[in-house]
Amino acid sequence: MTGMLKVKLLEHIELYCKGVNLEISIEDIKSDFDDFTSRISAPEDLSGLSQVFLLLKRMNDASRKLWEFTKSELCLPEYIYYAFNEYGVELDASSRESFNRSTYKNGWCNEIPFYVLLIKSYEYKQDSKSLNLLANFIGNYFKTIHTLIDPELATSSSTREAEVCNKFRLLMKKSNIAFEPDKDKILTNYLDSASSIASKLESIINNDIYTNNVTDRGYLNTLIHFYKNDWQPARLYKRGGRYRGSIAKWYKKPNTLPITGAVDNLSVLIPSLNFLSDTEGLNPEDSEVQMPFVIDNNEGNTVRDKTEHQSIEMIFSPASKKKKQIDITRNVHRAHNIAYQDTRLLKAPELGLLFDTLNKYGHSDKNIELAILGWLMFLLGKTLHEIKDLQIFNKIDDKTRGLFLDENDRGWWYFPITQTAKPTIKKVGLIKTANGVFTACPTFLTDLIIKYLKGRKEGLLINVDSFAALENSLAKKLKKVSDKAYSGRLSINSISNFIGNYINATGVIDPIYIDFSYDVKMYSTRVSRSYSNIDDVTRCERLFEFWQEVESDYYDYCKEKFPIKLFELVCFDKRNRMLGSKFTPENMTVKSLIAALALEVKNTKLNSLKQLDAILKYHNAFTVYTAWMLMFGTGYRAVWNPLPTFSLYFPTLNLMGISDKDDSDFTHSRLVCLPSILNAQITAYQEHLSCLRGLIRVLKPKLCQSIDDFLNAASKSLNLDYKESCQWFKLIRNSRINHGPLFIFQRQRAGIVTKGISPTELVLRLPKEHKIPANAGRHWLKSNLLYNNVNSELINFQMGHWQSGEVPLANYSTLNYIDSVNELLPILDKLFKGVGWQTLKSDLI
Structure with missing residues (x-):
């Protein structure tokens, strides 16, 4: 090697x-x-x-x-x-x-x-x-x-x-x-x-x-x-050995990200290692539960009343520990389901108070740094720690995280878009993406920053001796202003979390647009960002929609418009660059792929003799066409044995049950909406299998018995109790041994054998000029749903990207599947027709 x-x-x-x-x-x-x-x-x-x-x-x-x-x-x-x-x-x-x-x-x-x-x-x-x-x-x-x-x-x-x-x-x-x-x-x-x-x-x-x-x-x-460089010859001494304990690699020294909207100071643990996506576009973290561990940062910092006598039994009581776990879980669930009426979200009166305060500070040379700091937290959704490292620059070749001032002194925020995953050179027809993004800075804020910089055009944006002192000063002033107005909501956290809280409460735009625009670290987009590909114009339009919605809410309450423009719809680059996932195929690539797959099915059609080799070759082409359509229509992750059973297929509702990322309790199993063309194709595939078993039953009786089981799975599974059905499903889902209805024939020394569909097999069966990553369908679907401005909750419903407290199949969920299908189906049908997917009937019939 x-x-x-x-x-x-x-x-x-x-x-x-x-x-x-x-x-x-x-x-x-x-x-x-x-x-x-x-x-x-x-x-x-x-x-x-x-x-x-x-x-x-x-x-x-x-x-x-x-x-x-x-x-x-x-x-x-x-x-x-x-x-x-x-x-x-x-x-x-x-x-x-x-x-x-x-x-x-x-x-x-x-x-x-x-x-x-x-x-x-x-x-x-x-x-x-x-x-x-x-x-x-x-x-x-x-x-x-x-x-x-x-x-x-x-x-x-x-x-x-x-x-x-x-x-x-x-x-x-x-x-x-x-x-x-x-x-x-x-x-x-x-x-x-x-x-x-x-x-x-x-x-x-x-x-x-x-x-x-x-x-x-x-x-x-x-x-x-x-x-x-003044080394001297060393003196001899003995070294002691060190013990290295074995700890799980992922969480050996984890990082943390705050849970936006949580009442207490809760954080989610993020793996210390940045795992590389494979060259087929599958993010390894997308196969794991996104929020396995939560840490309470307030633990140990609570000041206890000196007159209290702490019971030792209570500290170690299992009931007490259980209650604390339940409290944290409820807090996390609440944070993920924040409502517009929630007190953690700044409302119109608080926004008016904040703007008045920051405008006042902006006119004072003494407090101008506080004004800029407040506006940056509010408009960029960043913490003080992140703002501390922002730079100012005026040469395009020197771009770094921060504010770029062009020759007309117009301000543009620049942030890199980091995607660790990269396709191989042999993968063709993928959308090329930019490595960074410029976003217009509001004119009023640019003028304020230029006034503060006093001619300086490089270095730290906020250059102070003690950033901690600046933070303390802002916190005290915000508290004083809030107390004076009889409102305790203005704080550093409520300002920097406003964008995240508002998106969670209203769903006005998908959080991925904030992530890409301002490099805001959100655990909710940590995995989904790997599958998102958007164009720069759409990104700017969505940001404009967000701030228009905020301004509209403000006007509805105060009956007056914002005194300043919070966002200006201007694009930096006229070329309309693409941003995000490097594994998303162009629509022309998808059209060519579909045409090639359909042509392969057509070229393997049977003659009147229906010889065995011809039957097997036709079945393989028909299966590969159906499998690729399944990957593009459902957002199925690139796993072994997709569609392990027909018992979770509900054609009358255009729904299918999927378990492509799960644990022993099936907490990430999901129902997805099927485009009408895909729904009809799966029905056509069932008819194909029914005819296939009749043609080869004498030669492959054992396989035909399996096909009988596949086609009768819905009725047979109803006879199983919960424990039996769980054991059965664990054996077949994503299995490399027990293949499901999607299988292909191969000739080996032992004769003709069947093999389950795998990501590698799907790619290998593509023509050389149409080689795309196995997970390209998932990237294509997510990106097109974003482009069509589908509600982020419905995108997560289809893609399986949700957090604790957002599970659609949970008892607490109020999501209506029929309504979700009614909203998603027209969009999915439009996408499928746009690239040329069509239902193919089997030539075996």
């Missing part, structure tokens, strides 16, 4: 160069690639190399100049970077696992410590200053490498290179809350000199936070020596 992975990667780069018409010889590609891997000390088998490209992607999202500097230091040619950034690599399972590896092997920390530092960078703090410090470290590393590998300066167990790389890696981890490059003002940017950084490190090492923290003080001392 060692040599094969490198061969595949070089082939991938060569394919990319041909695709973009770069005239680079194979020898030059190999030479450039070898220089790069040698520069970063990559292992011979190239394990984990994709993590280096992901690091550079994060650098590029943060700052173009930062990316160019780091890329140059690593000797990475631009065309190699884009080959892996724009497209996924087509690899076998073993090679893909090695390429995407995110852990290091035994001995790497001593043998190739710099490479370990690079591939573990996803564990580091990701704010602007931390990324700049990492880039600066990389630059200084290559300047001092000869000193670092000097054997006379090495300790008894490692070189200075291993020591500084490993300690810097541990220092930069997100879990190390003591070390904060931004707060400690260690550097201005990646170009700071080594002497200035060493001086800053020396000044902070005596801070109270490091006084008793012997470990971090040791890391900082090593870093000071690194930047001073």
Whole structure:
């Protein structure tokens, strides 16, 4: 596998160069690639190399100049970077696992410590200053490498290179809350000199936070020596071993995201690892429950009355713990079902009070920072922590998260759209998407920011010595204003959560538009964003609709219009770029695919003799056509054995039960609406199976008995009790052994055998010129439902994207399936007719 992975990667780069018409010889590609891997000390088998490209992607999202500097230091040619950034690599399972590896092997920390530092960078703090410090470290590393590998300066167990790389890696981890490059003002940017950084490190090492923290003080001392380059021969000492417990990989050191609308300070735990989607467009997290763990951030912070006597029995009481779990569950459910009347949502009076207050602050030089901070939280839906890192820039090539001022001093918000999933080069006809998005900043806010900047056009948007002090000042002023108006609703949380709460309460637009526009981290879109592809004009129109709805509510209550324009419908790029999923096929691609599948069915039609080989070939073509239509019409995830039974098919209601992502309790089983053409096609497929069993019963009696069971499943399943039906369904759903009604014939040495439908099989049976990802139908359906402005609740109903408290089949649900079908069916029928799907009758009849 060692040599094969490198061969595949070089082939991938060569394919990319041909695709973009770069005239680079194979020898030059190999030479450039070898220089790069040698520069970063990559292992011979190239394990984990994709993590280096992901690091550079994060650098590029943060700052173009930062990316160019780091890329140059690593000797990475631009065309190699884009080959892996724009497209996924087509690899076998073993090679893909090695390429995407995110852990290091035994001995790497001593043998190739710099490479370990690079591939573990996803564990580091990701704010602007931390990324700049990492880039600066990389630059200084290559300047001092000869000193670092000097054997006379090495300790008894490692070189200075291993020591500084490993300690810097541990220092930069997100879990190390003591070390904060931004707060400690260690550097201005990646170009700071080594002497200035060493001086800053020396000044902070005596801070109270490091006084008793012997470990971090040791890391900082090593870093000071690194930047001073004043190493001395080491003294001998013994090292103690460390115990490493085995903890589940996903939640080893999880991140958290606040639950918008929760009464208490609740957060959902997010896996620490960013899992890469496969090259067929399936996000691994889409196969898991989206909210398995919730943490109560208030626990342990509640001030207890000193006169209370806490009962030890109550602390450990199972009943008490159960009650607390129920309370948290109810709170989460309530947060996900926030109503327009909910007190957590700012209403017209509070909005009027907020606007008056911020306008007043905007006219005061003393409070102008507070005004900008308040407007940014309200209009961007961002927390103070996120606003702190926003930048200002006026050169398009220097784009980074923040505000871009064009030559006319018009403001545009820019945020990157990060999609870790990339299709392979061999996948054709997919929509090309932009990596970032510009959104118009309201004129009044742009003018306010320009006034505050006083001619400055780069650096931090809000540049203050203490952001915490600014936050405290705003919180106190908001409380004072609220108390004076006899309303306690104005707060930092209620302002920054307004957009999320309003969308949850009204469903006026899908939250994906906010996610893409302002890079708002919402756990509700963490998975669904992988399947969403929208155009820039539609995005701007939906944002305009949102703020028009807010203004309308305000007018209905106050009988006066907003004093300012909160959003202006202007697009930055006239080319109307596409944004989001890279796996969504173009409509022309889908039309060509359908035509090719239908042609295959037509070309395998039977003659009057109906010979066995012809019957089997026709059945395979007919099954593949039906399976692809099923994937496009239902949003079925790319799983084995789709449509495991007909017992969950309800043709009179245009509904079908699906279990493509589930647990032992079937909490994510769902009913989906079937387009009329698909509904008729499944009925036609049932008729096809009925005729097939009559033709081959003598040759394949056992298979025909299975077909009898498939066609009679609805009546037979009614005779099973709950336990028996659960066991039966668990055996067949997504099964690789027990195939359902969708199967194909294959000739093997043992004779003719049947095989269930799999994602790989579906793709392999496509013509070469129509190769699309196995999950393309799901991406296409989600994106087109968004384009047709379908209510987000109905989109989630069809796609199976919901949170705890939103399950359509739960006892508490008030969702009416008939109403949902009546609303979805016309849109699905229009989509299907638009790309040319049609019901095919079997030639066996």
